[in-house]
Amino acid sequence: MKNKKVKLDEKEMLKLIKKFIPNFETLRDVEIENGGRIITLKSVYKESNKQRYISLAKKLEECTEYDPCKSMACAKCQRTRRLQILSKWLSFFLENKGYKMATLIIYKDMTPNKKLSQMDIDALSQRLDKTIRRIGFEKPVIGGFDMDYHNYTHDSKGSHWMPHFHLLVPNEPEKLEKLRSYMLRPQNLYARKGRKNRPIRIDDIDNVASALSYCVTGMWLEIAWFINEDGKLKKFKNKRRILDKRVFAKSLIKLNRLKASQLNFGVNVQKR
Numbered sequence: 035m036k037n038k039k040v041k042l043d044e045k046e047m048l049k050l051i052k053k054f055i056p057n058f059e060t061l062r063d064v065e066i067e068n069g070g071r072i073i074t075l076k077s078v079y080k081e082s083n084k085q086r087y088i089s090l091a092k093k094l095e096e097c098t099e100y101d102p103c104k105s106m107a108c109a110k111c112q113r114t115r116r117l118q119i120l121s122k123w124l125s126f127f128l129e130n131k132g133y134k135m136a137t138l139i140i141y142k143d144m145t146p147n148k149k150l151s152q153m154d155i156d157a158l159s160q161r162l163d164k165t166i167r168r169i170g171f172e173k174p175v176i177g178g179f180d181m182d183y184h185n186y187t188h189d190s191k192g193s194h195w196m197p198h199f200h201l202l203v204p205n206e207p208e209k210l211e212k213l214r215s216y217m218l219r220p221q222n223l224y225a226r227k228g229r230k231n232r233p234i235r236i237d238d239i240d241n242v243a244s245a246l247s248y249c250v251t252g253m254w255l256e257i258a259w260f261i262n263e264d265g266k267l268k269k270f271k272n273k274r275r276i277l278d279k280r281v282f283a284k285s286l287i288k289l290n291r292l293k294a295s296q297l298n299f300g301v302n303v304q305k306r
């Protein structure tokens with residue numbers, strides 16, 4: 035088993051990123067993104083008068099390359115997190131083909147927006163960690179935790195957060211089957227009234243570098259739902275940034291309370 039990880043130095047890394055992930059965000063991109071986040075946080079502070087919003091805005095303002103804030107709500111520090119994962123794992127995945135991309139959706143833990151701050155992400159990760167270990171994949175399973183905001187534009191009370199994981203999993207068919215049955219257990223499959231869910235998706239990987247980077251994006255996006263002319267509930271195909279500034283600010287507060295290690299997922303990873 036080829037399981038040796040070679041940590042890349044920064045120069046090599048940036049060269050590989052340029053080659054394999056040409057749209058990887060630049061420092062300039064994340065500075066602009068943070069600028070937008072600061073404006074949103076200040077504006078929500080003005081309306082709500084809640085200290086946490088202005089404190090987070092200040093934290094992002096003060097983040098520098100030499101004294102990073104390390105907040106998971108900070109686009110700059112999220113970029114650093116992605117770079118760290120890539121530098122640890124990219125050479126491994128370039129050498130070890132035989133991997134698939136798995137998206138695992140935890141329907142049974144979908145959470146209304148007003149309960150977002152109490153949501154226990156560690157419990158979700160620990161349960162998945164236990165399952166993946168029990169299944170017994172031989173090679174590393176690497177990825178991250180992510181959330182989508184399902185915005186019910188026709189009925190805001192129905193809007194909710196949907197937790198999920200993006201993982202690179204070894205193509206070991208029997209084990210993938212076990213993972214599939216776990217995800218399809220009834221309490222997850224029928225978590226939404228009257229609707230059958232699709233809790234697992236396994237895709238081939240064309241570009242392992244961008245797949246790995248995608249697994250650890252760390253920016254929570256929105257999926258918009260609406261009622262069409264025939265009265266049916268439909269969703270827009272593409273994810274977009276969260277439009278409601280209060281919801282977006284709230285997601286930043288939640289992210290700010292998390293550590294990189296709580297967003298990263300890894301099994302069969304030796305300590306280094």
Ligand SMILES: [Zn+2]
Nearest residue numbers: 097103108111
């Ligand atoms: Zn930062």
